[in-house]
Amino acid sequence: MKNRISVLASDDFLGRAPSTEGEEKTISYLAEQFKQIGLKPANKDSYFQGMSLMKLTADASMKLDISGGESNISLKFSDDFIGGTPQISELVQINNSDIVFVGYGINSPENRWNDYDGLDVKGKTVLLLVNDPGYATSDTNLFNGKAMTIYGRWTYKFDEAARQGASAAIIIHETGAAAYPWAVVQNSWSGSQFYLVDNDLSRSNLQLQSWVTTESAQKIFESAGLDYNQIITSAAKRGFKPVNMNLKASIQFKNQVEYTKSNNVAAVWPGTGQSDEYIIYTAHWDHFGVNPAFKGDSILNGAVDNATGTAALIEIAEAFTKLPENQNRSILFLAVTCEEQGLLGSKFYAENPLFPLNKTVAVINMDALNISGKTKDMTIIGFGNSKLDDYAVAVLNKYKRYANPDPTPEKGSYFRSDHFSFAKKGVPSLYLSKGIDDVEHGEKWALAESEKWVMANYHKPTDNYEPDKWNFNGMIEDIKVYFEVGYNLSIIREFPDWNAGSPFKSIRDQMMNKNANRKTVF
Numbered sequence: 273m274k275n276r277i278s279v280l281a282s283d284d285f286l287g288r289a290p291s292t293e294g295e296e297k298t299i300s301y302l303a304e305q306f307k308q309i310g311l312k313p314a315n316k317d318s319y320f321q322g323m324s325l326m327k328l329t330a331d332a333s334m335k336l337d338i339s340g341g342e343s344n345i346s347l348k349f350s351d352d353f354i355g356g357t358p359q360i361s362e363l364v365q366i367n368n369s370d371i372v373f374v375g376y377g378i379n380s381p382e383n384r385w386n387d388y389d390g391l392d393v394k395g396k397t398v399l400l401l402v403n404d405p406g407y408a409t410s411d412t413n414l415f416n417g418k419a420m421t422i423y424g425r426w427t428y429k430f431d432e433a434a435r436q437g438a439s440a441a442i443i444i445h446e447t448g449a450a451a452y453p454w455a456v457v458q459n460s461w462s463g464s465q466f467y468l469v470d471n472d473l474s475r476s477n478l479q480l481q482s483w484v485t486t487e488s489a490q491k492i493f494e495s496a497g498l499d500y501n502q503i504i505t506s507a508a509k510r511g512f513k514p515v516n517m518n519l520k521a522s523i524q525f526k527n528q529v530e531y532t533k534s535n536n537v538a539a540v541w542p543g544t545g546q547s548d549e550y551i552i553y554t555a556h557w558d559h560f561g562v563n564p565a566f567k568g569d570s571i572l573n574g575a576v577d578n579a580t581g582t583a584a585l586i587e588i589a590e591a592f593t594k595l596p597e598n599q600n601r602s603i604l605f606l607a608v609t610c611e612e613q614g615l616l617g618s619k620f621y622a623e624n625p626l627f628p629l630n631k632t633v634a635v636i637n638m639d640a641l642n643i644s645g646k647t648k649d650m651t652i653i654g655f656g657n658s659k660l661d662d663y664a665v666a667v668l669n670k671y672k673r674y675a676n677p678d679p680t681p682e683k684g685s686y687f688r689s690d691h692f693s694f695a696k697k698g699v700p701s702l703y704l705s706k707g708i709d710d711v712e713h714g715e716k717w718a719l720a721e722s723e724k725w726v727m728a729n730y731h732k733p734t735d736n737y738e739p740d741k742w743n744f745n746g747m748i749e750d751i752k753v754y755f756e757v758g759y760n761l762s763i764i765r766e767f768p769d770w771n772a773g774s775p776f777k778s779i780r781d782q783m784m785n786k787n788a789n790r791k792t793v794f
């Protein structure tokens with residue numbers, strides 16, 4: 273582990289940014305490692321699954337103008353709003369588009385909730401809230417209470433607005449509901465955005481994807497003569513009706529379009545029984561590369577995030593090759609690209625699988641492993657979604673450890689790493705993450721330690737490999753659990769399913785030819 277992490281996180285690998293020299297070094301290293309330990313290439317005779325990407329850079333001098341109300345409002349990029357387009361278009365122009373406030377902008381049959389019911393938003397601009405009514409009300413009978421559902425994620429909001437035919441979607445930022453401050457929105461939407469070339473979004477009608485600050489939203493409501501607090505409160509209640517704001521949105525900006533490529537790395541350890549059935553281990557190999565905006569050390573090495581998970585992928589592959597007897601089902605080791613750009617590598621795989629998804633039993637994802645020591649527990653992000661939880665619990669119990677549900681489900685972590693790309697396509701996916709109950713120092717200490725690390729190092733040049741400071745004992749125990757969960761799934765006959773009530777279940781049912789009585793909405 274130490275050797276492999278030190279290679280992946282070295283300055284020589286330049287922070288492993290997609291489509292750079294750092295990518296070339298990283299993917300050759302991974303392919304070489306898989307080959308050395310005896311794994312077969314998964315893409316015919318190649319270890320690589322290439323994909324075309326487009327890099328879109330919106331001109332940040334844009335302004336978003338709101339007219340038709342008591343006063344005209346001109347919002348400034350970054351300070352008041354951010355915006356961009358997912359379209360392959362050199363110029364975006366929206367003139368006087370009607371603004372409709374659509375509450376949470378959710379259409380969810382299983383929650384009997386449709387903010388777009390009877391509404392035609394074609395060509396219009398929808399203004400909406402982040403998260404979901406369950407979060408807003410803490411009502412456990414609404415959505416999933418405080419825990420964020422898929423309908424609370426901004427990605428879903430833009431997708432749904434596009435499906436409804438809107439021209440523009442503007443999400444109102446609120447720190448608690450989004451789970452991060454405005455600075456995170458600013459950072460992630462400034463500069464270039466990557467998209468898959470034949471991604472649905474590039475064909476969508478949405479010309480503008482935007483976020484506004486709470487303050488900007490309040491101004492917009494005020495200008496329309498509407499009470500902001502009253503309306504957002506009513507948006508979280510059953511029976512909410514969209515509000516035509518009698519305002520118009522206008523924006524114009526240049527958009528630079530470039531094409532580029534990146535690669536997933538995929539290797540197989542074949543099974544000897546049902547070898548056409550697969551367990552997939554995923555870990556994203558990419559990170560942010562070199563960013564000259566950071567003075568001094570400008571290489572974002574991503575040692576924890578995610579040289580640890582990527583190194584574990586090779587370790588686990590190697591462990592499988594050393595079994596006295598091969599497992600029944602085949603194992604696919606998938607190091608995906610562009611996780612940091614919006615889970616694009618895993619999304620590409622799930623849309624263009626090398627092996628059929630209805631023969632894919634489960635996905636086990638590893639992202640940022642434990643560096644602070646042994647824990648009694650491991651966290652199951654998205655606990656309760658699928659029967660895969662039982663397999664994780666069984667292995668943990670065998671080692672006298674236990675499973676903890678996500679301590680902060682309102683952050684929607686289940687929707688923020690690569691297993692989610694598979695879940696959206698119906699494949700049961702387990703996101704097992706480091707524990708919080710430290711054997712030596714207890715839970716408070718571990719949570720504080722983790723928080724301290726996030727503040728100091730997350731997505732910064734200081735996420736370095738520091739073998740003298742890291743404690744590897746917990747990481748090694750966790751990797752054994754990842755291995756055994758995958759192994760146990762590889763020797764059974766059944767396909768563990770999503771639990772009833774999971775939004776992904778009907779997609780799996782359709783794929784497995786079970787009775788499913790509705791089309792998926794994702």
Ligand SMILES: [Zn+2]
Nearest residue numbers: 577578639640
């Ligand atoms: Zn990561």
